[in-house]
Structure formats: C-alpha cells, structure tokens
Amino acid sequence: MRGVKRFGVWGKLSPRYVGPFEILEQVGAVAYKVALPPRLAGVHDVFHVSNLRKYVHNSEHILSYILIEIQEDMTYEEFxxxxxxxxxxxxxxxxxxxxxxxxxxxxxxxxxxxxxxxxxxxxxxxxxxxx
The missing domain is CATH 2.40.50 (OB fold (Dihydrolipoamide Acetyltransferase, E2P))
Structure with missing residues (x-):
C-alpha cells in the first residue's frame, strides 16, 4: 500500500497542511468556506474547524512588489x-x-x-x- 495521497502527492511525506488561505465565511457552527487557488480546484472549499490551523504571523510571508511603469499599450521595458x-x-x-x-x-x-x-x-x- 502506498499510503495517503494529499494534494497530488503520495506517501507519508505528502503535505498535511497547505496555505495560508483567506477564510471567506463561516458556513455553520464549526465549518468555514476558504478561498482556494486554482491549482486546488478539485478540493471542496468548506472545511471543518478541526482541519484548519490558526495562522501565525511571519514577516517572511509579506509580499513585496516593485512598482512598474506601464505604457499605454500595456507593455513595460525590461532590461x-x-x-x-x-x-x-x-x-x-x-x-x-x-x-x-x-x-x-x-x-x-x-x-x-x-x-x-x-x-x-x-x-x-x-x-x-x-x-
């Protein structure tokens, strides 16, 4: 037997938790609807609270961005x-x-x-x- 298949990966080392994801709404007393990315389109988006973990803030999770000058034809110069x-x-x-x-x-x-x-x-x- 190969073990459990989670998020497209077989075996004991398959990811148990993925995320973080935004909670969209509370569906019931103990269930939450989560915003999943397109790569997880086959996964049902409502989870029992026991399957969720509280997000612990990490400064490395902050996304940085660079302001890009975009021309009128929606292109930008890259060098x-x-x-x-x-x-x-x-x-x-x-x-x-x-x-x-x-x-x-x-x-x-x-x-x-x-x-x-x-x-x-x-x-x-x-x-x-x-x-």
Missing part, C-alpha cells in the same frame, strides 16, 4: 540590471561561459542563466564592473 554569478559548463570538449542575470522589475528567484558572449554583445555595460 538586465546586473550580473549575479558566472559559470563555465563543459559540453564534450567545449567550454561554454554563462552569466546569471538579475532582471529589472523581477525578484531574485527569477534570475536567469544566459550565454556570456550574447550578453557581452547586447549589454557590454554589464561587464565594465567585472573587468
């Missing part, structure tokens, strides 16, 4: 802000240089690895600090 890291990867007998780029209007989780020679050609100002 590489700075180089975070460099790496050389071996592919057969060749060495390929990559740089990790931090993009404007994005947070650290959205940094991307780009070919160094392409970035040097398009954005030479990024490499002035490194040399």
């Amino acid at each position: 590489p802000a700075f180089i975070v890291d460099r790496e050389v990867r071996k592919l057969g007998n060749r060495e390929i240089s990559y740089v990790k780029i931090h993009w404007s209007n994005h947070d650290d989780r959205e940094d991307t690895w780009e070919l160094e020679n392409v970035m040097r050609e398009r954005h030479p100002h990024l490499f002035e600090e490194l040399e």
Whole structure:
C-alpha cells in the first residue's frame, strides 16, 4: 500500500497542511468556506474547524512588489540590471561561459542563466564592473 495521497502527492511525506488561505465565511457552527487557488480546484472549499490551523504571523510571508511603469499599450521595458554569478559548463570538449542575470522589475528567484558572449554583445555595460 502506498499510503495517503494529499494534494497530488503520495506517501507519508505528502503535505498535511497547505496555505495560508483567506477564510471567506463561516458556513455553520464549526465549518468555514476558504478561498482556494486554482491549482486546488478539485478540493471542496468548506472545511471543518478541526482541519484548519490558526495562522501565525511571519514577516517572511509579506509580499513585496516593485512598482512598474506601464505604457499605454500595456507593455513595460525590461532590461538586465546586473550580473549575479558566472559559470563555465563543459559540453564534450567545449567550454561554454554563462552569466546569471538579475532582471529589472523581477525578484531574485527569477534570475536567469544566459550565454556570456550574447550578453557581452547586447549589454557590454554589464561587464565594465567585472573587468
């Protein structure tokens, strides 16, 4: 037997609690309707109070945002802000240089690895600090 399947994951290490989610309304004396994200569309949105936990405030849960200037055609300009890291990867007998780029209007989780020679050609100002 494989165990319990919770939130799309089998086994003992499947998540028991997910969230936090906003409580929309109290349905009965001991039941609450919860605002679930689209990825949990198959889950019934009313829970018994025993299945809920009180939210404990954590300062890391606060969402930060960056104000973006949006043009009239609903687009915005995006550009590489700075180089975070460099790496050389071996592919057969060749060495390929990559740089990790931090993009404007994005947070650290959205940094991307780009070919160094392409970035040097398009954005030479990024490499002035490194040399």
